[in-house]
Amino acid sequence: MIFDMVTVGNMMTNCYLVADENTNEGIVIDPGGEPEKILDMVGRAGVKIKYIVLTHGHYDHCGALEEVKRKTGCNTVVMNRLDEAMLEDPGSNLSLLLVGQEVSQKADKYVEGGDIISIGGIDITIRNTPGHTPGSISLIFDGKCICGDALFAGSVGRTDFPGGSPDALKSTIDSVFKKLPDEMEVWPGHGPSTNIGRERRRNPFMK
Numbered sequence: 508m509i510f511d512m513v514t515v516g517n518m519m520t521n522c523y524l525v526a527d528e529n530t531n532e533g534i535v536i537d538p539g540g541e542p543e544k545i546l547d548m549v550g551r552a553g554v555k556i557k558y559i560v561l562t563h564g565h566y567d568h569c570g571a572l573e574e575v576k577r578k579t580g581c582n583t584v585v586m587n588r589l590d591e592a593m594l595e596d597p598g599s600n601l602s603l604l605l606v607g608q609e610v611s612q613k614a615d616k617y618v619e620g621g622d623i624i625s626i627g628g629i630d631i632t633i634r635n636t637p638g639h640t641p642g643s644i645s646l647i648f649d650g651k652c653i654c655g656d657a658l659f660a661g662s663v664g665r666t667d668f669p670g671g672s673p674d675a676l677k678s679t680i681d682s683v684f685k686k687l688p689d690e691m692e693v694w695p696g697h698g699p700s701t702n703i704g705r706e707r708r709r710n711p712f713m714k
């Protein structure tokens with residue numbers, strides 16, 4: 508398996524590449540900005556991008572979407588339907604706030620908790636992890652959890668943007684993250700990676 512990450516844009520968003528080196532198929536997760544960095548990462552891996560997956564609809568996770576679509580030839584943007592209105596609306600996707608531009612984008616394929624995205628021989632399980640936004644999803648595969656802005660090392664995502672809900676985030680933590688094994692790696696949308704055991708011990712939101 509190929510697993511790589513670049514940090515992009517003003518908000519230092521982590522953009523991930525997961526690919527199967529046997530079939531040369533991959534996915535890009537959260538192309539937040541600086542498309543040239545993302546395209547470099549894809550080019551180094553030498554894989555064909557099957558899907559671009561968005562953990563949620565905020566602009567700092569999809570600011571390079573159009574260019575990455577165009578340059579990779581991948582036309583399938585995957586997300587939870589509950590965040591698509593946000594992706595389309597420049598107010599709630601924060602593009603007006605973050606870059607002062609009205610950016611409206613669309614998804615092509617919807618996933619929700621329990622769905623599996625197959626990339627060559629890699630099965631990626633989708634979990635619904637709402638709270639930061641209604642349609643936030645996490646991707647679980649090979650001992651790793653890519654969790655967008657739901658869980659961070661030592662903290663959790665903000666819930667004060669449109670559609671955010673502290674109650675939903677609390678129930679996500681209780682019903683999803685607390686139930687994952689200690690050794691599972693956590694790869695958030697911003698900041699360093701961690702694992703569930705470490706967060707169980709030191710993250711106040713995981714108590």
Ligand SMILES: [Zn+2]
Nearest residue numbers: 563565639656
């Ligand atoms: Zn966000």
